Amino acid sequence: MNINWVLSLNTNDNELVLAIGNPIESGVEEKYARPKVLLITQNLKCRKLSNLVLNIIRILSAFHVEPIRVDELQFSDYTRILMFCSLSILTPFRYDLALPYMKFTEHTRTDVVKTVHARLTTPIHRYKVSSPELQITYKYPDNILDFSIATLIAGLLSSATRQGYYVRLVAIHTLLILSYLAMKSKTTSYSEEIVKMLKLLIHDTVSWYVKHVNSIIEPEIAEYHYMIYRPTVLADLRVTYEAISSKIDEALEKERMLDVINDLALPEEGSDDDVEKVFGSMFRRIAIIGSSVKRIGKSFTHVATVATEQWSPLQVAIITEASHANKLTTLYTQNVLYQRFYEELFRREIIEKYSVKLEYPRVKYMFASATDAVYIDEVINTVLSDGVSLILAQGPVALALKMYVKGLSAGVESILI
Amino acid sequence: MGECKSAIHTSKSNAEKFCKIVHANIFDPNLVYTYMDAITEYDNILVFNGQALIIEDISGGGEWKKKFLYKLITPSYPTELLWNPRNAEISKAVPAFCVSIHEILSLNIDEISGCFSGGSVEEETKCIEKLYLLASEPLNMLLYSLVFLPGEYRKSIVNDIALSLNVSNAELLKVMRYFGSKFCKEIELKKRILSLNIKEILALIPAGVKKYRLQSIVKTTCNICKVLGCNIVNLIISKEVKKRFPQIVEECKRIVDSRKQCLTVEYKCLELEDLSKLVDIARKGSMKLVMVLGDYSKKILRELVNLQNLYIMVVPEVAYIPVNLCRKEGQRIVQAFGGYLSECFTGLHLNNIWKILVAKTVIIQPSIPR
Numbered sequence: 001m002n003i004n005w006v007l008s009l010n011t012n013d014n015e016l017v018l019a020i021g022n023p024i025e026s027g028v029e030e031k032y033a034r035p036k037v038l039l040i041t042q043n044l045k046c047r048k049l050s051n052l053v054l055n056i057i058r059i060l061s062a063f064h065v066e067p068i069r070v071d072e073l074q075f076s077d078y079t080r081i082l083m084f085c086s087l088s089i090l091t092p093f094r095y096d097l098a099l100p101y102m103k104f105t106e107h108t109r110t111d112v113v114k115t116v117h118a119r120l121t122t123p124i125h126r127y128k129v130s131s132p133e134l135q136i137t138y139k140y141p142d143n144i145l146d147f148s149i150a151t152l153i154a155g156l157l158s159s160a161t162r163q164g165y166y167v168r169l170v171a172i173h174t175l176l177i178l179s180y181l182a183m184k185s186k187t188t189s190y191s192e193e194i195v196k197m198l199k200l201l202i203h204d205t206v207s208w209y210v211k212h213v214n215s216i217i218e219p220e221i222a223e224y225h226y227m228i229y230r231p232t233v234l235a236d237l238r239v240t241y242e243a244i245s246s247k248i249d250e251a252l253e254k255e256r257m258l259d260v261i262n263d264l265a266l267p268e269e270g271s272d273d274d275v276e277k278v279f280g281s282m283f284r285r286i287a288i289i290g291s292s293v294k295r296i297g298k299s300f301t302h303v304a305t306v307a308t309e310q311w312s313p314l315q316v317a318i319i320t321e322a323s324h325a326n327k328l329t330t331l332y333t334q335n336v337l338y339q340r341f342y343e344e345l346f347r348r349e350i351i352e353k354y355s356v357k358l359e360y361p362r363v364k365y366m367f368a369s370a371t372d373a374v375y376i377d378e379v380i381n382t383v384l385s386d387g388v389s390l391i392l393a394q395g396p397v398a399l400a401l402k403m404y405v406k407g408l409s410a411g412v413e414s415i416l417i
Numbered sequence: 418m419g420e421c422k423s424a425i426h427t428s429k430s431n432a433e434k435f436c437k438i439v440h441a442n443i444f445d446p447n448l449v450y451t452y453m454d455a456i457t458e459y460d461n462i463l464v465f466n467g468q469a470l471i472i473e474d475i476s477g478g479g480e481w482k483k484k485f486l487y488k489l490i491t492p493s494y495p496t497e498l499l500w501n502p503r504n505a506e507i508s509k510a511v512p513a514f515c516v517s518i519h520e521i522l523s524l525n526i527d528e529i530s531g532c533f534s535g536g537s538v539e540e541e542t543k544c545i546e547k548l549y550l551l552a553s554e555p556l557n558m559l560l561y562s563l564v565f566l567p568g569e570y571r572k573s574i575v576n577d578i579a580l581s582l583n584v585s586n587a588e589l590l591k592v593m594r595y596f597g598s599k600f601c602k603e604i605e606l607k608k609r610i611l612s613l614n615i616k617e618i619l620a621l622i623p624a625g626v627k628k629y630r631l632q633s634i635v636k637t638t639c640n641i642c643k644v645l646g647c648n649i650v651n652l653i654i655s656k657e658v659k660k661r662f663p664q665i666v667e668e669c670k671r672i673v674d675s676r677k678q679c680l681t682v683e684y685k686c687l688e689l690e691d692l693s694k695l696v697d698i699a700r701k702g703s704m705k706l707v708m709v710l711g712d713y714s715k716k717i718l719r720e721l722v723n724l725q726n727l728y729i730m731v732v733p734e735v736a737y738i739p740v741n742l743c744r745k746e747g748q749r750i751v752q753a754f755g756g757y758l759s760e761c762f763t764g765l766h767l768n769n770i771w772k773i774l775v776a777k778t779v780i781i782q783p784s785i786p787r
Contacts, residue, residue, distance in 0.1 A: 032457070063566070063567060063570050064511075064565055064567070065510065065511055065565075065567065066509060066510050066511075066567040066568075066569055066570065067510060068509060068510045089445065089456070090445070090565060092447070108621065160491060161447075162447075163447045188532050205457070227625075228624075307721060331581075332577075334446035334554050334557060334558050334561070335446050335447050335448075337446055337447075337558075340577075341570060344573070364580065365573075365577045365580070366577055366581040367555055367558060367574065367577040367578045367580075367581050367582045368554075368555075368581065369552070369553070369554035369555060370554065370733065371553065371554060371733040371735075371736040371737070371777055372551060372552050372553055372554055372555070372776065372777070373776060373777060373778060373779045373780070374551045374552070374600065374604075374775075374776060375551065375552040375554070375555060375600065376779060378581070378582060378599070379581045379582075380582045382580070382581055382582065385583070394715070396712075396735065397709055397712055397713060397715075397718070397779075398731040398778075398779040399779075400715065401709075401718055401722070401729070401731060401779065402781065404719075404722070404780050405722055405781055411690075416715050416718065416719050417715055
């Protein structure tokens with residue numbers, strides 16, 4: 001099997017750690033029916049990569065595994081855990097796990113014998129990992145780089161499902177904010193790599209993922225019926241990596257995050273450009289949230305909102321920049337559980353560890369429902385009794401509408417978007 | 418050692434330290450449109466100190482399949498593992514049951530009380546059914562977190578639910594008991610809407626609806642109209658809806674003309690080029706009910722909530738409902754019902770329809786002039 005490699009991660013000795021690629025058969029790229037290939041090597045066990053591995057397992061298991069004592073794991077353990085992340089119905093990822101052919105002398109080693117299982121993994125010759133679209137060299141540990149790589153991997157390997165699409169979108173949003181932080185706060189020397197990760201994921205989305213999704217037929221496609229920005233509408237657009245790259249570079253020159261988003265999301269008047277359509281579908285919702293709050297023209301200390309499938313650190317940052325709130329109460333329903341844990345992990349790994357040039361509030365989560373009317377009433381009453389100064393009602397109509405109406409009745413500034 | 422240590426040194430009698438959940442149906446939180454069945458129904462979830470152990474009651478020869486199907490769902494599934502509590506805080510990493518094997522072996526499961534009701538198996542079963550009606554999503558999330566999530570994430574979920582209910586102590590058993598006391602009760606039927614003499618329904622067809630969902634919408638509106646005693650149903654088709662399914666107006670007329678129920682109700686398929694006209698239509702005449710079917714433009718809803726002659730009812734496309742409210746019988750006590758709950762609004766006692774409407778639809782009262 002030949003593979004068109006999109007990403008490789010190497011150590012500074014140029015040893016391959018992992019790679020991700022699209023399978024090609026008979027010289028022609030398959031009609032997107034096969035999932036991506038994740039190739040891992042024994043270098044993943046390298047001690048300096050332990051925080052990266054921790055985050056990869058957390059995110060790819062959709063928080064169903066919280067690894068402890070990662071340094072005690074064998075390569076065979078990594079293989080099995082990463083296999084689980086692709087097979088379990090509880091995770092929004094799908095990929096084929098691949099291992100490079102081992103040298104003959106390695107074959108008797110216990111961890112190799114335990115790892116290579118012909119039916120479960122796809123053996124790939126190590127020397128065929130060549131010319132990836134992006135090669136990252138991991139020189140020394142860096143939390144921002146670790147979180148960015150784990151996020152990129154999650155985005156690239158997301159399944160062709162509605163949840164998979166949103167996981168990818170959240171990864172794009174987060175890589176944008178990480179790129180912004182890397183450029184403005186100078187907290188990492190990997191800023192160039194992080195910006196390239198963002199560009200790669202957007203390009204992979206329009207050049208591979210949306211075509212993959214578009215090839216799905218009923219009943220699976222029913223998942224996408226109610227989406228405003230369906231990934232399938234992007235399937236016929238022609239957008240080059242260069243066009244994506246220059247648009248991102250231009251936007252990241254802006255000083256404030258709100259301006260970055262507006263630059264990306266709002267097309268020039270009368271524009272029918274494919275690049276604008278792609279960026280619009282990925283960032284317009286966030287831009288609308290920012291401008292809706294900004295339009296009120298006031299500052300608020302405590303904002304309450306509802307997490308949607310696009311809930312991400314970027315959305316938190318935009319709401320904060322537009323409202324200047326220092327406290328954010330977020331209601332969420334069960335279908336955004338991944339997003340809730342992912343945002344919390346971002347806060348733990350980035351905001352709490354670095355002094356970043358970004359307004360980011362205290363976030364409090366409350367569990368809500370989209371279908372239980374009595375429970376919805378109860379939760380909204382709790383929110384309203386907590387001194388909320390702005391209600392930003394969005395997401396499931398039952399919850400958002402009730403929150404909006406109750407907010408207005410209680411005399412709280414409320415918007416429904 | 419944390420949680421595990423306390424498992425060994427507590428002095429309470431064994432049965433008092435545990436509680437059990439029966440008929441625990443757990444649904445995949447993400448797949449409501451294409452995978453509406455529960456991932457599985459667990460007969461007993463034994464809960465101790467924020468951790469769960471699943472005990473299956475083998476009811477038939479075919480149950481052998483569960484053994485490996487459960488494993489396929491998640492290899493870290495805690496059915497059969499009793500961890501040695503002295504070794505590590507394993508439950509932080511994966512779902513686990515950190516308790517001494519001696520304590521488990523000395524248990525009399527019949528003495529263990531229900532987690533939500535605090536009572537017997539019968540009381541707990543009734544309680545669980547009521548919880549599925551009134552607070553199905555938080556219940557599902559609690560059960561899901563118990564079985565599938567590592568201890569740290571499980572604690573976050575329990576804490577989020579505790580915060581939502583304004584409970585200060587987020588200890589699992591206390592939250593479950595409070596949750597049970599709050600929602601494990603008979604539903605209070607609020608029939609105020611029935612007395613308002615609603616004669617007309619405006620059903621807002623959401624974008625993405627095609628033939629199958631349209632049929633369900635006609636069934637649902639028909640039965641709600643019957644209950645309310647109304648005589649006109651307008652199916653509102655916007656430009657966006659038509660763009661996604663160009664034949665929708667013709668299909669709508671065909672479905673309406675071939676309906677076998679609600680023949681005395683006048684059905685119209687109203688195509689609106691400009692959605693702002695909807696506000697004009699809604700404003701005119703007598704008290705109306707606007708039905709939002711799953712999702713709709715928030716911009717229009719913002720305007721509609723300001724009108725004083727409108728009730729707005731949001732009907733979910735899919736909801737978890739106790740089976741006995743929608744079907745004569747079922748293998749499980751709860752199921753996800755789709756098609757805008759159309760199956761639950763047909764051929765049933767009036768009280769059941771009201772129960773479902775009160776529990777599963779959000780009703781917005783007419784606006785108070787501001």
